[in-house]
Amino acid sequence: MAKDKKPRRPRAETPKGFRDYFGAEVAERNQMLSQIAEVYHLYGFDPLETAAVETVEALGKYLPDVDRPNAGVFAWEEDGDWLALRYDLTAPLARVAAQFRNDLPTPYRRYAMGPVWRNEKPGPGRYRQFYQCDADTVGAPNVAADAEICSMLSDTLERVGIPRGDYVIRVNNRKLLNGALENIGLTEDDVETRAAVLRTMDKLDKVGREGVLQLLTQGRLDASGAFIDGVGLSKDQAEQIWTVLSTPGDTNSETIELLYQVCGSSVEANKGVEELEQIANLVEGQGHTSATIRIDPSVVRGLGYYTGPVFEAELTFEILDEKGRPRQFGSVAGGGRYDDLVKRFTGQAVPATGVSIGVDRLLAALRAKGRMDGKSAGPVVVTVMDRNRMAEYQAMVGELRQAGIRAEVYLGNPKNFGNQLKYADKRLSPVAVIQGEDEAARGVVQVKDLVLGAKIAENASLEEWKSQPAQREIARADLVVEIRKMLEGEV
Incomplete structure (x- = not known):
């Protein structure tokens, strides 16, 4: 008789395409989100939290594949309706703005932070x-x-640690781009060709001038040798598009002047340039020049999404890639005007504009520049020398916590004291507190500076080690004061 098979143990692994975030990473993200929220709050924006699940109908045509409701999102059918994890934070806003339009102030200014999911x-x-x-x-x-x-x-990037000179916010207008297409004979009825041209314009950073001209006309060979079909424009049409893309002057005012010259007779293109001129004047009044907020007609974003100004924040410093080659970090935020999104729900035009910051990319940029090290200071660890005195150890951490100092009592097996210090090191603890029977009788504790101790052990000579002891004795009554001094670098 066959024996029953034991059930297979589940595999301890993260699902493909997902990852886990541990203490320091979460702390860094929370710090960054708090800094961003401070700026948004100063500008008068209110927080909004929406459900992680939306109806696929609410997400609508902005999904990557409208013919398959479960494509591009994590979706499921429930009672005849398709539901999905939110794809971004903008579609939920459009739904909220429509659903609560009689209760919300106009204009409604909100910020939102949280995870999104894409299949x-x-x-x-x-x-x-x-x-x-x-x-x-x-x-x-x-x-x-x-x-x-x-x-x-701009203020947000500087608040989180990206100084001026390390970023630029590039601004364009979809009306200018649409007008440029109109000038080469592509009407609103030429939907597919217009979309193909815009997608090609968006590849400027990847393929350069010649690559764009080839893709706009007959096509080109890519790096692998494969032939990529072109859009099929004439050489003259492609050159007209390139003229618009390559217009930027040395200053915003120069760029605006040149754009008025190249946008032709298109009413829409001229309207787009006029709006760019207004934006340039308004940001200049707030202290921004083209060095930080730059009019740049090569910016192409959200082909089926944006209806007016579009903008993209790009970090201009270089980092080393996985092969040690220098490259620019690139975009960390983008946005623009999307006046048709709420209209899907109400049937009435509702103007809207906004920006989305890629938090993970921004964190990666700060780490690449050494402005975040992926580490955060752990708690002060009160070691356990005598299990019978646990109440006194808990009293110590209670005093530290009341003073706003992060602290914990070692709750593992205290038999091996060395393991307690190894635990404190693994927790990145700055200080360990030690009190045995002898110290308790004399009303003192030993405090061990683990950061200094690590430095001494790594580099110092014997003489330096003796002159800078990492462990010292202090009065028990002075515990909070002395540890605060150690944490603030005053000892």
């Missing part, structure tokens, strides 16, 4: 769950709202 093929640095941090104004048709978003994005 896409994962890759290096590309996950199916990631954090976004958005700020949007709904109900303001004036481009002053777009200019404010750009200024706020």
Whole structure:
């Protein structure tokens, strides 16, 4: 008779395309989100939290594949309706703005932070769950709202540790791009060709001038030798598109002047340039030059999404890739005006503009520049020398916590004292507190500076080690005061 098979143990592994975040990473992200929220709050935006699940109908045409409701998102059918984990934070805002339009102020200014989920093929640095941090104004048709978003994005980058000179916010207008297509004879009826041209314009950073011209016309060979079909424009049409893409001057005012010259007779293109000129003037009034917020007609974003100004925050410093080659870090935030999104629900035009910051990319940028080390100080650890005196050890951490100092009692097996110090090191604890029977009788404790101790053990000579003892004795009554001094570097 066959024996029953034991049930297979579950595999302890993260699902493909997802990852786990541990203490220091979570602490760094929370710190960054708090800093971003401070700036958004100063600008008058209110927080909003929406459900992680939306109806697929609410997410709508902005999904990657509208013919298959479960493509691009994590979706399931329930009682005849398709539900999905939210794909971004903008579609939920559009639903909220429509659902609560009689209760919300106009304009409605909100920010939202949280994870979003995309059912896409994962890759290096590309996950199916990631954090976004958005700020949007709904109900303001004036481009002053777009200019404010750009200024706020600049302040936000500087608040989290990206100084001026290390970033630029590039601004364009979809009306200018649409007008450029109109000037080469592509009408609104040429939907597929217009979309193909815009997608090609967006590849400027990857393939350069010649690559763009080839892709706009007959096609090109890519790096692997494969032939990529072109859009099929004439050489003259492609050159006209290139003229618009390559217009930037040395200053915003020069760029605006040149754009008026190249946008032709298109009413829409001229309207787009006019709006860019207003944005440039408004951000200049807030202290921004083209060095931080730059008019750049090569920016192409959200082909089926944005209806007016578009902007992208790009970090300009170099980092080393996995092969040790220098490269620019690239984009960490983007946004623009999307006046048709709420209209899907209400049937009435509702102007809206906003920005989304890629939190994980911004954190990676700060780590690459050494402005975050992926580590955070652990708690002060009170060691256990005598199990019978646990109440006194708990009293110590209670005093430290009341003083705002992070602290814990070692709760493992205290038999091996060396293991307690190893635990404190693994926790990145700055200080260990030691009190045995003898110290208790004399009303003192030993405090061990673990950070200094590690430095001494690594580099110091015997003489230096003796002159800078990492462990010293202090009065028990002075525990809080002395540890605060150690944490603030005064000892």
